[in-house]
Amino acid sequence: MDVFAEFLAGIDDPFHRERTEEVLTWITDKYPNLKKEMKWNQPMFTDHGTYIIGFSVSKKHLAVAPESVTITHVEDDIVKAGYDYTKEIIRIPWKSSVDYTLLEKMIEFNIKDKANCTTLWRK
Numbered sequence: 001m002d003v004f005a006e007f008l009a010g011i012d013d014p015f016h017r018e019r020t021e022e023v024l025t026w027i028t029d030k031y032p033n034l035k036k037e038m039k040w041n042q043p044m045f046t047d048h049g050t051y052i053i054g055f056s057v058s059k060k061h062l063a064v065a066p067e068s069v070t071i072t073h074v075e076d077d078i079v080k081a082g083y084d085y086t087k088e089i090i091r092i093p094w095k096s097s098v099d100y101t102l103l104e105k106m107i108e109f110n111i112k113d114k115a116n117c118t119t120l121w122r123k
Helices: 002-009 014-030 068-073 075-081 100-113
Strands: 035-039 042-047 050-057 061-065 090-093
Touching (some): 002 042, 014 042, 014 061, 050 100, 068 075, 068 100
Antiparallel strands (some): 042 050, 061 090
16 A cells, blocks of 8 residues: 555544555455556546546545546446435445445446546546
């Protein structure tokens, strides 16, 4: 977790820190080809220079940012998981469990959908 160590150390609540580290470790282990990066003080994963998924932490939730196209693609799954969301982020409340199947679906979609993308963000 070296790339994310400073970010994680800055999370005051031990449970929030542990949960965030668990999610970042799960992605690192499941997708070893994705590059771990810190941009705009946020942990994110990229593939050949294009953004795949990123996270931020707030008092009430772990925010997942997979890009709006991806949120639209998995909207039904987000609703089934019981998560609140906007056009750009999905909020996983600290008291809720992490739906790893949903994370996997978003990551897989972005890896395939952005296979030929040459920019960080979709155009």
